[in-house]
Amino acid sequence: MTALVHPDADAAAEPMHIALVGNPNCGKTALFNRLTGSRQKVANYAGVTVERKEGRYTAPSGRVIRVLDLPGAYSLQPKSPDEAVTRAVCLGDLAGEAQPEVLVCVVDATNLRLNLRFALEVKALGRPTVLVLNMMDAAAKRGVKIDRQRLSAELGLPVVETIAVHRDGAKALIDLIDAGRIAPATGTVPADLHAETSRLLRLAVQMPPAITRRDDAIDAIVLHPVIGPVLLAGILFLMFQAVFAWAAPLMDGIEAGMQHLGTLIGTQLPEGPLRSLLVEGVIAGAGSVLVFLPQILILFLFILVLEESGYLPRAAFLLDKAMVGAGLSGRSFIPLLSSFACAVPGIMATRSIQHPRDRLVTILVAPLMTCSARLPVYALLIGAFIPERTVAGLFNLQGVVLFALYVLGIVSAVAVAWFLKRYKNTNEEHPLMLELPAYRLPHLRDLSLGLLERAKIFVQRVGTIILTLSVLLWALASFPAPPAGATGPAIDYSLAGMIGRALEVVFAPIGFNWQICIALVPGLAAREVAVGALATVYALSANADNAAEQLVPLISAQWGLPTALSLLVWYVYSPQCISTLAVIKRETNSVRMMLLSAAYLFGLAYLASFITFHVARWFA
Amino acid sequence: MTLHDLPVGAHARITEVLEHRAADPISQRLGELGFVPGEAVRVIGYGPLGKEPVAVQVGFTRFALRRSEAERVLVVTEMEGVA
Numbered sequence: 001m002t003a004l005v006h007p008d009a010d011a012a013a014e015p016m017h018i019a020l021v022g023n024p025n026c027g028k029t030a031l032f033n034r035l036t037g038s039r040q041k042v043a044n045y046a047g048v049t050v051e052r053k054e055g056r057y058t059a060p061s062g063r064v065i066r067v068l069d070l071p072g073a074y075s076l077q078p079k080s081p082d083e084a085v086t087r088a089v090c091l092g093d094l095a096g097e098a099q100p101e102v103l104v105c106v107v108d109a110t111n112l113r114l115n116l117r118f119a120l121e122v123k124a125l126g127r128p129t130v131l132v133l134n135m136m137d138a139a140a141k142r143g144v145k146i147d148r149q150r151l152s153a154e155l156g157l158p159v160v161e162t163i164a165v166h167r168d169g170a171k172a173l174i175d176l177i178d179a180g181r182i183a184p185a186t187g188t189v190p191a192d193l194h195a196e197t198s199r200l201l202r203l204a205v206q207m208p209p210a211i212t213r214r215d216d217a218i219d220a221i222v223l224h225p226v227i228g229p230v231l232l233a234g235i236l237f238l239m240f241q242a243v244f245a246w247a248a249p250l251m252d253g254i255e256a257g258m259q260h261l262g263t264l265i266g267t268q269l270p271e272g273p274l275r276s277l278l279v280e281g282v283i284a285g286a287g288s289v290l291v292f293l294p295q296i297l298i299l300f301l302f303i304l305v306l307e308e309s310g311y312l313p314r315a316a317f318l319l320d321k322a323m324v325g326a327g328l329s330g331r332s333f334i335p336l337l338s339s340f341a342c343a344v345p346g347i348m349a350t351r352s353i354q355h356p357r358d359r360l361v362t363i364l365v366a367p368l369m370t371c372s373a374r375l376p377v378y379a380l381l382i383g384a385f386i387p388e389r390t391v392a393g394l395f396n397l398q399g400v401v402l403f404a405l406y407v408l409g410i411v412s413a414v415a416v417a418w419f420l421k422r423y424k425n426t427n428e429e430h431p432l433m434l435e436l437p438a439y440r441l442p443h444l445r446d447l448s449l450g451l452l453e454r455a456k457i458f459v460q461r462v463g464t465i466i467l468t469l470s471v472l473l474w475a476l477a478s479f480p481a482p483p484a485g486a487t488g489p490a491i492d493y494s495l496a497g498m499i500g501r502a503l504e505v506v507f508a509p510i511g512f513n514w515q516i517c518i519a520l521v522p523g524l525a526a527r528e529v530a531v532g533a534l535a536t537v538y539a540l541s542a543n544a545d546n547a548a549e550q551l552v553p554l555i556s557a558q559w560g561l562p563t564a565l566s567l568l569v570w571y572v573y574s575p576q577c578i579s580t581l582a583v584i585k586r587e588t589n590s591v592r593m594m595l596l597s598a599a600y601l602f603g604l605a606y607l608a609s610f611i612t613f614h615v616a617r618w619f620a
Numbered sequence: 621m622t623l624h625d626l627p628v629g630a631h632a633r634i635t636e637v638l639e640h641r642a643a644d645p646i647s648q649r650l651g652e653l654g655f656v657p658g659e660a661v662r663v664i665g666y667g668p669l670g671k672e673p674v675a676v677q678v679g680f681t682r683f684a685l686r687r688s689e690a691e692r693v694l695v696v697t698e699m700e701g702v703a
Binding site: 219 | 646648653654664668670679681683684686
C-alpha cells in the first residue's frame with residue numbers, strides 16, 4: 001500500500017472529505033452520530049429531495065474530517081432516488097458534490113451475507129475504501145466470529161471493527177483515517193457477487209446455525225395475524241394518549257412563559273405600535289405555535305423509538321394489505337403517522353416510499369390526517385357549541401365529537417386514495433420488498449440527536465415563516481388606523497377588515513361571517529393562529545389563550561350551531577397551511593401538484609361545509 | 621412451488637428466481653437482497669389479511685414481500701433436499 005492521502009506536514013490544512021456508505025439498517029447513522037456528535041448539517045442534495053447529512057470531527061492529529069452520510073442502498077444499480085444519489089456521489093457524478101476522498105463502507109457484522117455483497121460493489125469502484133465491521137458487540141453476543149485479517153487479505157481492503165454505540169467504538173476507524181494511508185481498492189471483483197460473498201464468508205467468518213432465535217421469538221408475537229394487529233393498536237393508542245396527556249404540563253409551561261413575556265413587554269414598553277407588534281404580533285402569533293413543540297417532540301420520540309427498535313417496518317408489514325386496498329402502501333404508514341403531529345415532517349418522510357405514484361398519493365392525503373395545529377380550533381368550537389353531557393351512559397359527547405373529527409379525516413384520506421387508485425390505475429407493479437431489520441434496543445444518544453434535529457427544524461419554522469406571517473397579519477389588522485372620531489372597532493377600517501368583507505361573499509353560503517373569514521387568512525400561516533385571530537377580530541386585546549376563554553360566550557351567542565359545525569368540518573379538510581403547501585411543492589418538485597392539492601382540499605372543505613351547514617340548518 | 625406456498629416455519633431452498641418480464645427490476649432487486657438459487661429461506665409469517673405480505677428470512681435478513689414478489693421465487697422444501 002502506498003501513502004496516498006496526505007503528507008504529515010499538511011495534517012491540519014484542508015479538511016479531508018470522507019463518505020459513509022452502506023446498506024439501510026447497518027448502523028451507519030449511529031456511526032455517523034458517533035463520529036460527528038451534534039456537529040451535523042441536514043439539507044437536501046441540489047435539485048433532488050434526498051436528504052443530505054454532513055458533519056465533521058477533528059482527528060487526533062488536528063486535521064478536520066468532513067463526513068458525508070450517504071443514503072442507505074442495497075445496490076449501486078439504483079432503484080430509488082436515494083440509491084441514485086449514493087451511486088452518483090460515489091462515482092463523483094453528482095453536480096455540486098465533490099467525490100469523497102475515502103469511501104467508508106459500513107457493514108452490519110450480524111448481517112454479513114447481505115452487507116458484504118454491497119461492499120463488493122463499492123470495492124469494484126476502485127476508490128480508496130475502508131471496510132467497517134459495525135455492531136461488533138451484537139455479532140459477538142450472537143456468536144459470530146470474524147477473522148478480520150483474513151477478511152482484509154481476501155478483500156484487499158483495510159478492515160476495522162466498530163461499535164457505534166460505544167464511546168470509543170469508532171477509535172480504530174478514526175486512527176486508520178488519520179494515518180492517511182488508504183490506497184485505492186485494487187484487484188478485480190468477480191461478476192458473481194453472491195458467490196464471492198459466500199466464498200469470503202466461508203473463509204473468514206464462523207457463524208452459529210441459529211443466530212436469529214431471539215428475533216424468531218419476538219416476531220412470533222409481533223407478526224402474529226391476531227396478536228400483532230392488537231399489539232399495534234395498543235401501541236398507537238398509547239402514543240396518542242401520550243401526545244395529548246404527557247405534553248399538557250409542558251405546553252402549559254410554555255404558554256405561561258409566553259404570557260409572562262407578553263406581560264413583561266407590555267408593562268415595560270409604552271403603549272404604541274411597537275408594543276402592539278411585539279405582544280399581539282410576535283408573541284401571540286409565533287408564541288402560540290411554539291406551544292406545540294412538546295407534542296411534536298413526544299410524537300417523534302415514539303416514532304424514533306419504534307424506528308430504532310425495528311418495529312416500524314413490522315407495523316408496515318401488518319398494515320400493507322389494508323393500505324394497498326385503499327390505494328396506498330404499507331410504507332405509507334410511517335409518513336401518515338407523523339402527519340398527526342404535523343403534515344410537514346410527514347410529507348418529508350414519504351421519501352422512503354420507492355414507488356413515485358404511491359409516494360404522490362401519500363403526499364396528497366397526508367394533510368387529511370388531523371395535525372396538532374387543528375386541536376386548538378377544535379377545542380374552542382367544541383367547548384363553545386357542544387354541550388358537555390354523557391351519551392350512551394359512557395362517553396363524553398365533546399370527546400365523541402373530537403374523535404369523530406379525527407375519524408372523518410382518516411375516512412376521507414382512504415376515500416381520496418381509493419378514488420385516485422381507480423382514476424389512475426395502471427398495471428404496473430408497486431414493489432414492497434421491505435427489510436425487517438433485527439430488533440435493537442434504541443440508544444439514548446441517537447434518540448436525543450434525532451429529537452434535537454426535529455426541534456431545530458420546528459423552531460426554525462416558527463422563527464421564520466410563522467413569525468413573518470404573524471407580523472404581516474398584525475400589520476393588516478392594524479393599518480390603516482381608523483379615522484379620527486370613528487366609533488366601530490379599529491379592525492373594521494383595517495385592510496384585514498376589508499379582506500374579511502370581500503371574502504364573506506364567497507363563504508356566506510357555508511355559514512361563515514366576515515369575522516371568520518378574516519381568521520381564515522392568518523390560518524394560512526398556521527391553523528391554530530385562527531383562534532388568536534378570531535379573538536383579535538372580536539376586538540379583544542388579549543393573546544390567544546385567555547382570548548379563547550372570553551371568546552366562548554361571545555361566539556356561542558353570535559353564531560348558530562350550523563355555522564360552528566360548518567367551521568369544524570371546514571378544518572378537517574382546510575388546505576390553508578402555507579408550510580404544508582410549500583413542502584408539497586418541494587417534495588414533488590411541482591407547482592402544479594401543489595396547486596392541485598390546495599384546490600382539491602379547498603373543494604372538499606367547501607363541499608363538506610356546505611352540506612354540513614345546510615343539513616344542520618334544516619334540522620335546527 | 622413458490623415461496624408464497626410455504627407454511628410458516630418451513631425451511632426451503634431457492635431453485636430459481638423468475639423474471640416476469642425482460643430485465644425485471646423486481647427480480648434484479650430480489651437477487652441483490654440475497655434471493656439467489658441455492659440460498660436457504662424460511663417463512664416467518666404472513667400478513668393478517670389474505671396471506672399477504674409474507675415475511676421471509678434469507679441468510680440472516682428478513683424481508684416483507686408482496687405475493688407477486690414472493691411468487692417469483694421458486695423453492696423446494698428442505699425435506700426434498702435439493703441444493
